[in-house]
Each structure stands twice: as C-alpha cells, then as structure tokens.
Amino acid sequence: MKPTDVNDPEYFHRVVDCQYACPAHTPVPEYIRLIAAQRYTDAYMVNWESNVFPGVLGRTCDRPCEPACRRGRVEEEPVAICRLKRVAADNKANIQDRLPVIPKKKNGKRIALVGAGPASLTVARDLMPLGYNIDLFDEQPAGGGFMRSQIPAFRLPESVLNEEVDTILDMGVVSHFTHYVDSLKALLEQSDYDAVFVGSGAPMGRDIDISGREAADANIHIGINWLASVAFGHVQAVGRRVLVLGGGNTAMDCCRTARRLGGEDVRVVVRSPFEEMKASPWEKEDAQQEGIPIYDNHVPKAFLVEDGKLVGMRFEKVKAVYEDAKRQLIPTGEPPVDMACDDVLVAIGQQNAFPWIERDIGLEFDQWQLPVVDKDTFQSTLPNVFFGGDAAFGPENVITAVAHGHQAAISIDLFCRGEPVTQRPPPGVTLVSQKMGIHEWSYDNQIEDDARYRVPHANLDQALSDRSLEVELGFDAETAFHEAQRCLNCDAQTVFTEKLCIECDACLDICPTSCLSFVVNDDEESALRQKLRMPANNPDQAIYVSDNLATGRAMVKDENVCLHCGLCAERCPTAAWDMQQFYYSVSKAGEEAQP
Amino acid sequence: MTYLRPSFRHPEQPINELGFTRKDYEGALSTLCAGCGHDSISAAIVQACFELSIAPHKVAKLSGIGCSSKTPTYFLGNSHGFNSVHGRMPSVATGANLANRDLIYVGVSGDGDSASIGMGQFTHAVRRNVNMMYVVENNGCYGLTKGQDSATADVGSASKKGEPNPFEAIDLASIALQLGASFVARSFSGDREQLVPLIKAAISHRGFAFIDVISPCVTFNNNPASTKGYEYVRDHLAATGTVDYVPFKQEISTSYAEGESKAVTLHDGSVVQLRKADPELDLNSRRSALRLIKDYRAKEQILTGLLYMDEDSQDLHEIIGTSKTPLQALTEAELCPGQKVLDKLNDSLR
Numbered sequence: 001m002k003p004t005d006v007n008d009p010e011y012f013h014r015v016v017d018c019q020y021a022c023p024a025h026t027p028v029p030e031y032i033r034l035i036a037a038q039r040y041t042d043a044y045m046v047n048w049e050s051n052v053f054p055g056v057l058g059r060t061c062d063r064p065c066e067p068a069c070r071r072g073r074v075e076e077e078p079v080a081i082c083r084l085k086r087v088a089a090d091n092k093a094n095i096q097d098r099l100p101v102i103p104k105k106k107n108g109k110r111i112a113l114v115g116a117g118p119a120s121l122t123v124a125r126d127l128m129p130l131g132y133n134i135d136l137f138d139e140q141p142a143g144g145g146f147m148r149s150q151i152p153a154f155r156l157p158e159s160v161l162n163e164e165v166d167t168i169l170d171m172g173v174v175s176h177f178t179h180y181v182d183s184l185k186a187l188l189e190q191s192d193y194d195a196v197f198v199g200s201g202a203p204m205g206r207d208i209d210i211s212g213r214e215a216a217d218a219n220i221h222i223g224i225n226w227l228a229s230v231a232f233g234h235v236q237a238v239g240r241r242v243l244v245l246g247g248g249n250t251a252m253d254c255c256r257t258a259r260r261l262g263g264e265d266v267r268v269v270v271r272s273p274f275e276e277m278k279a280s281p282w283e284k285e286d287a288q289q290e291g292i293p294i295y296d297n298h299v300p301k302a303f304l305v306e307d308g309k310l311v312g313m314r315f316e317k318v319k320a321v322y323e324d325a326k327r328q329l330i331p332t333g334e335p336p337v338d339m340a341c342d343d344v345l346v347a348i349g350q351q352n353a354f355p356w357i358e359r360d361i362g363l364e365f366d367q368w369q370l371p372v373v374d375k376d377t378f379q380s381t382l383p384n385v386f387f388g389g390d391a392a393f394g395p396e397n398v399i400t401a402v403a404h405g406h407q408a409a410i411s412i413d414l415f416c417r418g419e420p421v422t423q424r425p426p427p428g429v430t431l432v433s434q435k436m437g438i439h440e441w442s443y444d445n446q447i448e449d450d451a452r453y454r455v456p457h458a459n460l461d462q463a464l465s466d467r468s469l470e471v472e473l474g475f476d477a478e479t480a481f482h483e484a485q486r487c488l489n490c491d492a493q494t495v496f497t498e499k500l501c502i503e504c505d506a507c508l509d510i511c512p513t514s515c516l517s518f519v520v521n522d523d524e525e526s527a528l529r530q531k532l533r534m535p536a537n538n539p540d541q542a543i544y545v546s547d548n549l550a551t552g553r554a555m556v557k558d559e560n561v562c563l564h565c566g567l568c569a570e571r572c573p574t575a576a577w578d579m580q581q582f583y584y585s586v587s588k589a590g591e592e593a594q595p
Numbered sequence: 596m597t598y599l600r601p602s603f604r605h606p607e608q609p610i611n612e613l614g615f616t617r618k619d620y621e622g623a624l625s626t627l628c629a630g631c632g633h634d635s636i637s638a639a640i641v642q643a644c645f646e647l648s649i650a651p652h653k654v655a656k657l658s659g660i661g662c663s664s665k666t667p668t669y670f671l672g673n674s675h676g677f678n679s680v681h682g683r684m685p686s687v688a689t690g691a692n693l694a695n696r697d698l699i700y701v702g703v704s705g706d707g708d709s710a711s712i713g714m715g716q717f718t719h720a721v722r723r724n725v726n727m728m729y730v731v732e733n734n735g736c737y738g739l740t741k742g743q744d745s746a747t748a749d750v751g752s753a754s755k756k757g758e759p760n761p762f763e764a765i766d767l768a769s770i771a772l773q774l775g776a777s778f779v780a781r782s783f784s785g786d787r788e789q790l791v792p793l794i795k796a797a798i799s800h801r802g803f804a805f806i807d808v809i810s811p812c813v814t815f816n817n818n819p820a821s822t823k824g825y826e827y828v829r830d831h832l833a834a835t836g837t838v839d840y841v842p843f844k845q846e847i848s849t850s851y852a853e854g855e856s857k858a859v860t861l862h863d864g865s866v867v868q869l870r871k872a873d874p875e876l877d878l879n880s881r882r883s884a885l886r887l888i889k890d891y892r893a894k895e896q897i898l899t900g901l902l903y904m905d906e907d908s909q910d911l912h913e914i915i916g917t918s919k920t921p922l923q924a925l926t927e928a929e930l931c932p933g934q935k936v937l938d939k940l941n942d943s944l945r
Binding site for chain 2: 073074075438439440445446447449502503504505506508509510512513514515534535537550551561563565566567570571572573574
C-alpha cells in the first residue's frame, strides 16, 4: 500500500468520527473540551458558526455523531454529544458582541428565501454578513419552520427557538410572515431578486386510504398538521383514547403531545417490528416512559365507525420475513385486532409538495415530482433558483437542512458574483502539535472510565399536565464536566514521522488497544489489514501506513479503536510520534476558492 | 505525564486457555525513559506468559537494583514479587525456590546487578542450576546513575559523551555456559519475534535458564560509537536460527530437513524447535556454543538466539534430593515427627 498522505484534509477528517458523521461537520471534540473548561460561550460559538441552532439541536438533533462516536466502539455507549451541546447553550453568556458585523452598505444583491425553516435561516445567516438584502417568506406567523410547527414545546421550549431564530432575523432580514408564496413564476417575474432559495420543507403528511377513512374524517388527523395546530394554539384537546399510526419521530411527538392534551389511553401502532421503527431509540424510550405502549407488527385495515362516528380501528397482525435483505410483512393468520379509540393521528411519513412552482418556467422536476437539484451546489435547472433542506431531496432533519443551507449560501454568493458555482472554497484545516513539555500535552489525555451519564427528567405527572414544560432538564455543570471527560479527543491526531523512528517498539508496547504494528507492507490493503497485531477488521476505518523504515518494515496503524491517549507519543524517544490537533472547518460563503 | 494506563483494550483481543486477556498479565505503567529496551522485554514477558496460559499467582518475580530491576513492577501485576538488595537477587531466588518449588521463578537483573556487584551471587545460582528463568537486561551502562560504562561494555565502545571503554567486557552468556547453566540464549529487545518464543522455552525449561538480552539505553548509550545501541545491534545481528515453542497439546505441523532443524522435547512435553541458520551449532554442546560466540564476535557480529540447552538437566531440588512437596506446604507433623523418629535417627548415626 502507498504511504498515507496525511496532508490530505479528508484523511484526518475521517478519523474524527463524530465530526465526519455530522452533516454540518461541527468540530465536536473542540467544543466538548471548551465545555469541560466551562467556557460555555466559546463552546456555543464554535457550534453556532457551524450549525446555527446549538440550543435547538442540543435538544432535538438526530445525532448522527453519536452512533459514529469512537467511544461506542471501545465501551458500551458513545459520549452524550448532543446533550453536551445543550449545556453550552444553557450556560452561555450574551453573544451579541461575538456576532458577525452586518455591513451598513449593502452589496446591491437581493435574495428571496421561501420558507423560514433551518435551511433558509442558515442561508440568511451566511449571506447577511456579506451585505446581501434578504426577504424571507413563510406562511406561518413566526420563523423556525418545522422546528416550530412539529417539534413539541416539551422537547424544545419556545424561548430557546425564538432566541436562535431572532439572532438571524435581527441581522436585518426582512421577514414576511403569514405570507404564502403561491407562485414561483410571480416571485421571479414581479420582483428583481438576483437569486431565490427554496427552503419550504416537506409540508405534506401522508394520508392512509383504508375503509372508513372518509366516514371517520372528523377524528382522523394528519400528524404534522395536527402538531402544527397544537403549536400555534388551534388545537387544545384530544380524545381520551388515541391511536397514533406510524413509527417515526413524528409519531413519537404525536403520542407524547396527545398524552398532554387529555389523552389517557394513548397507543402507538406500527407495521414494522419494534427494532426497525424509524424513530430514534431515545425517543421511543421517552414515549414508553410516559406510559405509551408501542404495538408493533400491526397493519391498519379499517377505521371502525358507528353512527357516523369513529369508535375504533382494526389491525392485522404480521411478522417480518427477510429474503435477500428485503423485508416482507407476512400476515400471521391470527384473528384481527380491534382497538377502541376516539381520535387517530396519522404519522406515516411526509412528502414534498410544490403546487406553487409552475412546471413551465424551466425548472425541471423528476419522475417523483421532485425538483432536479445538484447534490453539491444545490442549484436547480433554473440557475438563479436554489433548493435546500427537506425541499431539496425529501425529509431529513434539522442538521442536514443547516448543512444544505451553508452550501447553498456559497453557491448563491458565487452565482451573484458571476463566478462558477462549481468552484467551491476549500475547507479550513490546521494541524498543530500539542506538545507542551517532554511528557505533557495541551489536552487532557487521561482516559476516564466513566459510563455515560443520564440526563435527568422532570417529574412525570408534572410533565404530562403541562404541554410546554420541558421534559429533559439538561446536565448540570458538574455532570457535564464528567460527561465531557469521556470524550477521547479524536481530533488530537497521532502523526508519524518515518525518518525519526528508531524502531524501538516503545509505542507498540504501550498502546492499550494494540492499534500499532511494524510489519512488511503489502500490495493489497485487505492482506495488510490481516497482518497487523490485531487484524483491522473494521473496513469503515482507515489504516495509516508509513513509508518503509530502516528495517524494511512499515508502521501501520489501525485507526479503529485508537484512544488518542497520546501514550505512543509519550513513550517515543525521538518524537517520531506527535499528537497534533486537527481542526477542520467547512468552507463558508464569502471565502475564497483555491487558486 | 501519564501515570495510568487507559483501561480500555481492543474489543476483539484474544483470550487464553485460562480465560485471561493480555491485560491480566500487565503491570503498572513504566516510569523508565521513553524508548528503553527494558519496556520491550517486559512486553515480551507479558506476551509469553499470556500465550503459555500461566496463572499469574503461580509466578514469583525477583529482582535486585537498577533500571532493569525496576521492571517487574511493569509486568505481571497479579504475580508475587520481591525487589531485593543490589546484586542479591540470585540468593533470594534460590531461597524462595527451595521453600516453594511449585512456583515459576522469573529473575530480572541488569549488567551492573549481575556482572558487577552481584557477580558472585550470579555464578553460584548458575552452578546450582536453580530452576528459574534469569533475564539480564544488558545495556552496557549504568543508566540509573547517568550512564557510566558497565562491566559488559565492549572494548572501544563509547557511551554518549563518554570515552571509549578501555576494559575487556564480561560476556555473561559465556560465563553461564562455563558454569553449567542448562539453558543459555541471547536476544535483542528490538526483536520480539525471537524473544517471545525464547522466554516461553526458558520458562518451560527445568533448571537455570539464562537469557542475555541486549537492551539499548536510549538516554545514555544509543549513540553511533556504542555497540549496544539500536542501530549497531541491528546492523551486527546474527541468529543461530529461528526458535518455535510448541506447547504440549499442539501437534507439530511443520517439518524440516535433517540437519537444518532440531526439535527438543522438554520435561513437560512441550517442544522447542530450532530452525538452524548456522549448521555448525550443536545445541547440546557447550563447546560448540562457546566457540560460535567467539567466532561471531571475531566477525564483529552479535550471535543471538538459542545457544545451548540440556533438556535432561537436574535442577537444584533433584541434585540435593528435597521433598517433592514444597517445603512451605509441609505441616508441623511432617517437620517435627516426634521423639520416636528422632531416636531412630540418632541410633542410625551411632
């Protein structure tokens, strides 16, 4: 194998598993260290630069970082990254003096944002400091998009959302709320916008078409619409017995909201097996803790109606059968199951809908009626129209919408400056030695054994009686410190310099997880992986291969379970190993492209 | 500086016959200089004991004074240990071995501890064929007192900032051969492929098993003018062959042509197989070993590997005919059998 090129920013980026897994590539270990140092405002700003809504995401993020966390591969559970982020948001000081300066003199370019969700707000956040004039349109009376309409207040207090949305609106965004854009053609023709960004989300909840649907219509509600009605105060009660159809996070929000609006017997009924439900494990757990049973392997067959009123639902019991990685739900043949209910909430998915975009204006749609959008530039086939968030490629999550927003902002800026949108600025990368003394590092390299700390919850009775009482209480400063200490500092990279190595084996002997080997190189990566002291069996994790050393062997490191404890560098007599902090920041609008 | 080793290990780490992982054979985190050869020897001992599935409580580690003699703290943390007076480890080991013949004795010493202050002790443990593994971590200098030349430093070898050594070197392997050691080997701390099977064979051997391990002192004696630095040793290394240690239960799968290979069956049924690199070597001949050591030295080469072994050797207990039951396990009734027995004994002497 060729020696690894550690100057390629993507190599070490992959080693920082959490940051790599995050769609917005937030530098997680960096802000966790700041939290441990009680520098909450600094930690908040590292987040804010990258993901714009630390307070919101610290409560509601889908946390792709946590399953990726290296800690989860050496012990039971990953670092509670998401909840640490919340600690930064909860404890920060005023950030006004740290926000970017908005130029008084504008650059003369005007941008329209359709939808006031996380994608659009991110575009505004990146373009306002560059001097753009921005108009923001949304049919709702306040900004935030589905962060406001679909995430219940007991998971995300309104004050937290308002603060982070207002930080962006206060940059001078001209907002037009309760203003539904009903024609893109009109928006493009009647106004002189230089570019339009569509961040209108995936606003249509899927319905279910089974017997009794029409007759029972008064008591059947589409989940996301119902949640929005609750959020804006239009719905304040629900029946005593409620069935929630669906197994995603929306279903979890629906059932928990129903419990707070008077639902006493609330049940979630889902077609798939429990393990395969789309909802995050912790959301399922939270629902169950509130006394909501989850019935899996039940396929809805009919709404039962008596005297024109919904009285219950009929389900067929199924079991999952797997063939060639394809799942089929086969009826078990057991008698159908009837469940009595007063209301049904349908949360079986949502779809994009663009009834307001004319099909004859040159904007191409594909066979699924989704706009054709470039995966990297977020540009549509109309060069001045960009998409992002759920509107671009279908329903995802807040952090993905933010990542889209950053990239779309780069494209819009390039487009408005008349430069090709494909010439994107490179990521910002630094790699700096952390050596402070002979055996001393600038980061805390001691590995703590603590198991993951649990976030305390509010009293259940109180939580169920108050729709807007936040259930999770967040870590206190001390617990946050201990949880932060669980972080392995994966951005402290082990950097190897061949010409300094005297092959004394000290690193090999000290490495607690046997990551290091000195072996004769091999042409085949798969063969080399098997030759190591501990075979490198995780193909998702890179191996770091050095040039040949004096004895003809190469140093090969399996990145998989490296604890980044720095002992290899500490025991190295010649500093052939060094711990160097790798900082990777995703490029932003306004940064220069590589010459 | 880190004083605690992280407790996490590779999730797929192997388990030996006793259900232990390598971690169960580790000791405290080393406080020796970074890059010290001694740490590699400690790691090799850990590896060998893990692979032999030795119960840690069946091992006694003994040492004297010096950098080498600190190392028993850094391996086999669950075993017995005795850090004795400078150079006196052989006496303590002999005494401990006589008291409890059931333990495995691992003596760790250095070139100062064995070739200077403890020379007289060392020689007598050798000639008594005490059943133990005796490892000398040989760096040719007194590392703990700023690197003065030791008695094993070669003539003309110079340590960092030192003058070339004017005195003849003591070769402990040759002395062990002359005094009747029943297992003699030499190795290099930077060659774990050779060192681990040698340690396994030495531990399994009954009798005095001596391994002289060249172990560079990175701080004081790893410079171009030294003959005990990593670079010099690697450049001048020669081996008697490759040693494989095959445990009793395992079948020997490889076969070699006559003359190239020698298989020696130990008293416990395990087999030490040597694939010879030099056909001149006769593993059962002290004279052959002594001559080869000299020949290679004349070529400015360091001969490593297994040099000599007598698989049928009688250890101290057999020579003096002690009780098969360890002395420490004998009860008062057996040790003081009473007046009748005493009278009988006295009568037999009249």
